[in-house]
Amino acid sequence: MRRAxxxxxxxxxxxxxxxxxxxxxxxxxxxxxxxxxxxxxVCGTPLGVASEAPQAQRERAYIERLIAQCKSKDDVxxxxxxxxxxxxxxxxxxxxxxxxxxxxxxxxxxxxxxxxAAGIGVTWVRWRRSRRDGGGPGTLATADGARLEDDMExxxx
Amino acid sequence: MRRLLSPVPxxxxxxxxxxxxxxxxxxxxxxxxxxxxxxxxxxKRADAPKLSLPxxxxxxxxxxxxxxxxxxxxxxxxxWCKPCRDESPVLERWHRRLQDRGGTVIGVDMLDVTGDALxxxxxxxxxxxxxxxxxxxxxxxxxxxxxxxxxxxxxxxxIAAVQRGPVDERFMRTQVEPLL
Numbered sequence: 001m002r003r004a005x006x007x008x009x010x011x012x013x014x015x016x017x018x019x020x021x022x023x024x025x026x027x028x029x030x031x032x033x034x035x036x037x038x039x040x041x042v043c044g045t046p047l048g049v050a051s052e053a054p055q056a057q058r059e060r061a062y063i064e065r066l067i068a069q070c071k072s073k074d075d076v077x078x079x080x081x082x083x084x085x086x087x088x089x090x091x092x093x094x095x096x097x098x099x100x101x102x103x104x105x106x107x108x109x110x111x112x113x114x115x116x117a118a119g120i121g122v123t124w125v126r127w128r129r130s131r132r133d134g135g136g137p138g139t140l141a142t143a144d145g146a147r148l149e150d151d152m153e154x155x156x157x
Numbered sequence: 158m159r160r161l162l163s164p165v166p167x168x169x170x171x172x173x174x175x176x177x178x179x180x181x182x183x184x185x186x187x188x189x190x191x192x193x194x195x196x197x198x199x200x201k202r203a204d205a206p207k208l209s210l211p212x213x214x215x216x217x218x219x220x221x222x223x224x225x226x227x228x229x230x231x232x233x234x235x236x237w238c239k240p241c242r243d244e245s246p247v248l249e250r251w252h253r254r255l256q257d258r259g260g261t262v263i264g265v266d267m268l269d270v271t272g273d274a275l276x277x278x279x280x281x282x283x284x285x286x287x288x289x290x291x292x293x294x295x296x297x298x299x300x301x302x303x304x305x306x307x308x309x310x311x312x313x314x315x316i317a318a319v320q321r322g323p324v325d326e327r328f329m330r331t332q333v334e335p336l337l
Contacts, residue, residue, distance in 0.1 A: 041268045041293065042235075054237040055268065062270045083270055085292025115168070123165055 026070035031063055034076055037091050038063075041084045190300035193308070193316050202315035205231075205308065206298045213266050213287035214275045221263075221310070228260035228336045229310040232324070233295065235269045236277035238304040244323035245281040251329050252285040258337045259312070261285060265295050267304070311336050 032048075040050035040059060050056035062083070066076045080088045092106070196203040208231075209220035221229065232248055234241040252262035262285040266274040271289065278287060290296060299308060302321070309318040309332050318332035 054239075055235065058237045058270055058273055062273075083291060084268060087292055119165055119168055 027067050028070060029067060029073040029076065031060060031067065034063055034073060035060065037089070038077065038080055039084075039088050039090045041088055046090045193300065193319055194321075197316070197319060202311065202313075202317055205229075205310045205314050205316050208265075208288075208295055208298055210265065210288035210290055210295060213264070213278070213289040214271055219263070219286055219288050221314075224261060224263070224310075225314055226259070226312050228255065228258075228312060228333065230255070230260070230262040230324075230329075230333060231265065231299075231308045231310060232262060232305060233265045233267055233290075233299070233301045233307070234305045235267050236273040237269070240323040241305045242277075242281070244305060244325070245277075245283060247324055247326060247329065249281065249283050249285065251333065255333070255337070260333070260337060263288065265290050267296055267301070268293055309333055309336065 035047040038047050038059075039045070040047045040053060040056040042055040043050040043053045047056055047059060059080075063076055063080070066079055071079065077089065193203050205221060207221065209218055209222070211217070212219050221231070230248070230251065232244075234245075248262050248264075255261055264278075264283065264285055264287040266287055267290045269289075274287070274289070277283075288295070295301070299306075305323055307320040307324045307328075308316050309320075311317045317336055318328075320328055320332075
């Protein structure tokens with residue numbers, strides 16, 4: 001009897017071990033983690049933005065079903081690509097083969113920000129220089145200033 | 158004038174001009190293609206674009222060319238679209254009528270989850286061939302702008318009628334029946 005009970009305990013423990021391992025690794029990702037990195041193809045916006053669209057709701061339900069099956073983020077994205085094609089991926093370069101366009105997406109805004117910063121810097125330096133040289137608002141150039149001084153002396157009461 | 162020609166104002170003007178050009182390009186790109194509607198209004202029939210897509214839930218390829226010589230009612234739909242549900246019984250009824258008279262309905266499931274689309278077809282007992290347009294290729298080819306849309310293609314492969322929105326018995330009787 002005691003041997004049978006021991007056997008039963010061992011059986012339950014061996015069955016529970018893999019289940020515990022699965023439970024530890026599952027779920028591997030969340031809807032919130034994925035929905036900003038994929039598109040709602042019909043809405044033309046990232047899924048996280050398309051909250052009310054019925055197509056987006058279906059896509060979310062599909063992702064949740066995959067998460068419940070313990071799929072990883074990469075697996076979910078692969079399944080979405082199989083359903084909707086590469087255009088479902090919101091992040092440039094996510095398709096795997098990084099193209100020139102994928103690089104430009106990051107480089108062009110960075111260049112724009114740098115150029116804007118440089119423009120602001122140049123304008124600021126010029127403005128400072130003009131203030132230093134000209135003395136500030138209402139200050140006349142040297143020749144005009146001297147003429148004004150003469151005139152003031154002439155009309156001095 | 159000298160001040161206006163200095164690099165900073167020129168750069169600002171160039172950026173503004175580029176932004177305006179980008180906006181104009183975006184507006185032109187998003188303008189739906191209405192050439193089919195215009196041709197029909199003018200009493201002409203535009204050639205139907207070539208379309209070949211995988212079968213919904215299957216592996217074989219379905220091509221419009223395979224149906225040349227038949228009247229084809231090409232219906233773009235999706236499982237989450239309510240008007241698509243409303244028109245489904247009409248399409249199925251007409252598919253059965255068309256089969257004996259040299260015609261068919263073909264469904265194009267657009268940007269949809271395959272499982273949901275198959276459930277839809279099962280629930281509404283749809284028996285006509287179904288294509289899966291997973292990445293919107295068919296939408297672009299036919300200039301589809303809403304859900305659902307239906308193109309009636311005559312035996313010569315030209316578009317005889319188009320319905321932007323759900324079809325009903327009246328549309329099928331007036332636009333499909335005369336082609337049979």
